[in-house]
Amino acid sequence: MNSTTPGSESREKGIATMEEIIGSAGPATNGTGPGNVIKDISEKDFMAEVIEASMQRPIIVDFWAPWCGPCKQLTPALEKLVTQAGGKVMLAKVNVDENQGIAQQLRVQSIPTVYAFYQGRPLDGFQGALPESQLRQFIQQVLEAAGGGDDENSIEALLEQADELMRQGQPEAAASLYAQVLEQDAENAKALSGVIRAYIGAGEMEAARAVFDELSEALKLQSDIQGALAALELAEQADGAAANLADLQAKIAQDANDHQARFDLAMALNATGQREEAADALLEVIRRQRAWNDEAARKQLVQFFEAWGPTDPVTVQARKKLSSLLFS
CATH class of the missing domain: 1.25.40.10 (Tetratricopeptide repeat domain)
Incomplete structure (x- = not known):
């Protein structure tokens, strides 16, 4: 996002500027995003990044290859759901062409193959590409088995808390929670629409419009964003x-x-x-x-x-x- 932000009034009201809310947020991929929840793993760091790291939280290992068609469907879906889990689980991606030793040790006979590790041991797994609903269920089962299924910092929980604050007429507090979601998933439509509505609730129409204008065309078509846009247009029309x-x-x-x-x-x-x-x-x-x-x-x-x-x-x-x- 560029530096188009609301002015000092927003800071006085307690709502972060647009740059503060969404300017630095980005997808958590390849070890560079918030919490490093998605990483490319090799044989040399498998012990540290999977076995040892699984002592702290579940690690889902995705065995894939560039030539694998089903992998191109499965991996993005896993990345999306792991990101949405808000740091409760990590995704480790292993290219079997470059790391055949790991694949052989874990008896990976076909790809995609997915294993979930916790406390240093395989917890669950599956082969082949699954629909998103089954992947979501798989991750939930892994989290429940690891005792982390009800973590209050998950994206879903944060969104519910923020929405409740909006219903209570506290847009400033809600905005900070929406910002936490965007730190984990920069293109979360519910959180982005929440930011727009929070600005509207604080009377910052220009800031709300700026957030909407900087979204991608694909995001602008999301139903949550469309609803926020309708609310913004009504607020602009009713001004005064x-x-x-x-x-x-x-x-x-x-x-x-x-x-x-x-x-x-x-x-x-x-x-x-x-x-x-x-x-x-x-x-x-x-x-x-x-x-x-x-x-x-x-x-x-x-x-x-x-x-x-x-x-x-x-x-x-x-x-x-x-x-x-x-x-x-």
């Missing part, structure tokens, strides 16, 4: 609208069919955290004149749903009301 709540309510009191005023009121209500009232305002516009302004109320309500998330209680209830209006 909350101050007009009284005026908008007065306009509607004078003319109940002032759809623009009711639409603007919905935006202002959402900006002040009154989601249910915001949804009801748009639903009322749809009830009175569905086609108004090229169905602007319906389209805006859908954007609300995207920003709030599909499982948000207000989203669920408003969707039911919308369906009732559209299909009655």
Whole structure:
């Protein structure tokens, strides 16, 4: 990431700048990432990096070769899942063409072959490429056998803690946890979307926009990022609208069919955290004149749903009301 960062206001609010949050984060590969969770291993360092290292945490050894087709599917999947494990397990990659002695000692007869070591001994293993769901299960079983399956520092646990802090209205604290995730997995879409939402929660719209703008095109298409973008666009649209709540309510009191005023009121209500009232305002516009302004109320309500998330209680209830209006 480049040095485009929010200014001193972000530091005063306690949220790290974009450079601090994601600028230095990178994939943990080849022994250079956080915690060195993925390494290329040779015969000369197998004892130290696998046998001795497994006394501290499980080591998954991936026996592969450049010419092996299934290996090209398995290895990236293993790297992804090991990275997501947040340091609880390490992946050691052994090129059998260059390290035939190790392969012979462990009786590796076909590749890919994977062994899990713990406390200096093989714990489990398999041959052939497995789907990601089975690989995830394999790693979980290894961690449970090693007594580390419930480690609170895992990516999943960190994300859950950060999301809960966001629900409690603590974006600064949540941002620091999302940053910890990004230190382990720099392209974690949930964490990146969390950073964007944390900036929105702190009122730092420019910082949130900067984080989104610097993401790769592939990441921008992820559903979590799209949801954060919808929330950002709503926040940008509603900037300053909350101050007009009284005026908008007065306009509607004078003319109940002032759809623009009711639409603007919905935006202002959402900006002040009154989601249910915001949804009801748009639903009322749809009830009175569905086609108004090229169905602007319906389209805006859908954007609300995207920003709030599909499982948000207000989203669920408003969707039911919308369906009732559209299909009655």
